Amino acid sequence: MTLKKIYINARFLTQSITGVQRYAIELVKSIDRLIDRGDIDASELKFTLIAPRGAINGLELKHIEVRFVGKLKGHLWEQFELPFFTGDGLLLNLCNTSPIVKRNQVTTIHDASVYAVPQTYSFLFRAWYKLLFSVSKVISRSIITDSDFSKKELIQYCKIAPSKIRTIYLGKEHIHDHNADPLFLSKINEGRPFLLAVSSMSPNKNFGSILQAVELMGKVDFDIVIAGGTNPKIFSSSHPTDLSAYRYLGYVDDSQLRTLYENADCFIYPSYYEGFGLPPLEAMASGCPVIVSNTASLPEVCGDAVLYCDPHSPKQIAESIHRMMGDPQLRANLRTKGLERAKQFSWEKCSGEIVALIREVLKCELPSSTTG
16 A cells, blocks of 8 residues: 655644634544544654744644654745645645646635625735735645535635535534633623624624614623624724723633633624634534524534524614523523534534545546646
8 A cells, every 4th residue: 555645735834723724624634533543544644734934833743743844934935835745745735825837736716705895905915815816726736625505615716626525514523621710700700691602803703783772672681792803993983982891701712612602691793704603513513502604604504403594684683682692491492402413413413524534635647747
């Protein structure tokens, strides 16, 4: 049996952790566990992380080597140095971007947001990612995406052949990797019920509609706890000036996030556009009742385990919040449904399907002159 080399583009180790980096980290950890368990034969497939220097995230891995190479950083490292160090194997890219001069690669493109919601991004960002996607659809051996919704979007906008793109869902076990922090909860909440929102403050997350909805509701007998993001610019003069009911926490670590999910009376996520929607899945896996948008990939991921709202209607969002917070039986039912729904998603399943895809790709070897 000939050993096949699979290199993983680990540029994500130098980036702050958002959903995309979370996907890459959890997927690599899960592949490492599959090797440890013997589900992947290390004499058949050899996985190696290839990363630029200056990593800010570390991974504890038993079987996958982490190799720091090159002198460049960011996109320059990815485009000019990464292909050189992966010339004798298949390259797996997990975070949307990939080198445009390497043919022997598989790339995850999480969504088509640069096409569908272009106003969310700068002109240069949109132009660069559209270029990368247009090249990747041609040179990548296969494309992975997070949902059937994203698959349809990428086929529509990028004209990717349907046979070349595979839907592989994300997992949720990472939310339980860290113990909850009850002391953290006591510092921010005095036993009052609270509505939780987790947001990057990106316009696409539609956070402003939550504030508008709460304003429409008038005085409420619960707190609104907001986690995530680094700058609460959303609290502008166009929004309520009485912020006494709001608890803005900024960045929270994984233990604190688990604590919030497990103790919130409701989690709300009225995003306009999602390729998957990891926070609602994390909330469901934590037994938290969820309100989400009735758009994009969210119905596909959440099924009948959540309460839906129109993200364009603050009035309907307010009605959904009022209904959820005022109905203990509804919350109990959705807790049960959410826990059951979350069982359908796991990083082990995700990594197993990606490894199966890699084996399919390796069976159709490129000619030796074009493997770089």
